[in-house]
Amino acid sequence: NAGVMQNPRHLVRRRGQEARLRCSPMKGHSHVYWYRQLPEEGLKFMVYLQKENIIDESGMPKERFSAEFPKEGPSILRIQQVVRGDSAAYFCASSPVFRDTGELFFGEGSRLTVL
Amino acid sequence: GENVEQHPSTLSVQEGDSAVIKCTYSDSASNYFPWYKQELGKRPQLIIDIRSNVGEKKDQRIAVTLNKTAKHFSLHITETQPEDSAVYFCAATLNSGGYQKVTFGTGTKLQVIP
Numbered sequence: 527n528a529g530v531m532q533n534p535r536h537l538v539r540r541r542g543q544e545a546r547l548r549c550s551p552m553k554g555h556s557h558v559y560w561y562r563q564l565p566e567e568g569l570k571f572m573v574y575l576q577k578e579n580i581i582d583e584s585g586m587p588k589e590r591f592s593a594e595f596p597k598e599g600p601s602i603l604r605i606q607q608v609v610r611g612d613s614a615a616y617f618c619a620s621s622p623v624f625r626d627t628g629e630l631f632f633g634e635g636s637r638l639t640v641l
Numbered sequence: 642g643e644n645v646e647q648h649p650s651t652l653s654v655q656e657g658d659s660a661v662i663k664c665t666y667s668d669s670a671s672n673y674f675p676w677y678k679q680e681l682g683k684r685p686q687l688i689i690d691i692r693s694n695v696g697e698k699k700d701q702r703i704a705v706t707l708n709k710t711a712k713h714f715s716l717h718i719t720e721t722q723p724e725d726s727a728v729y730f731c732a733a734t735l736n737s738g739g740y741q742k743v744t745f746g747t748g749t750k751l752q753v754i755p
Contacts (some may be wrong), residue, residue, distance in 0.1 A: 539748065568747040569685065569730060574740060581740055592737060617684065621675075621741065629675060632684040 532633035545605040547636040551620030558601045559619045643668040645747025648730045662749045664731035673734040694707040
């Protein structure tokens, strides 16, 4: 059973470009969370999605950031017109639908560097 | 919303000593408290968890205690080893509108000195 897969693992963008980060949850998981981790800091919640639905995006900046989890394919976190402050590790996590509360399974993260 | 505070932010111990990390939470509806370990450049991984109907749980050298009344929980690592060096995150989880909402603490960087 493959774990949570994220790609790319490392991404370099120049200011003003777009970044697209992809996450495939574990098999059988239909809930996806995105977290941002700045260097030497904790995990900040960004958005929670189920298939074709954004359930909670209270942690996501209102501008330039968007997320989707289509019926087919991975979840995508999109950052438009990146700025240096977007440089961070972005972690995706998934959980199974039948659990009330339980473990989040994290991917290896995508490390975005904005030049 | 839920607020989780974690202390200390850094902790250095000699190999073989014990380490204790403490967290408090604000929402009494939280009912699941996992601890994640993140090694440098790696993903967070669950090391132990506790549910609100239990006061203590132990797994070899690590243990977690929960005081629901005071809304605090702690991670205890005994006989620390250099490979325990990592950042540890506590979290409080509650079921909100049919999904689990997870709030992480700010992390504790543990250094075990050989």
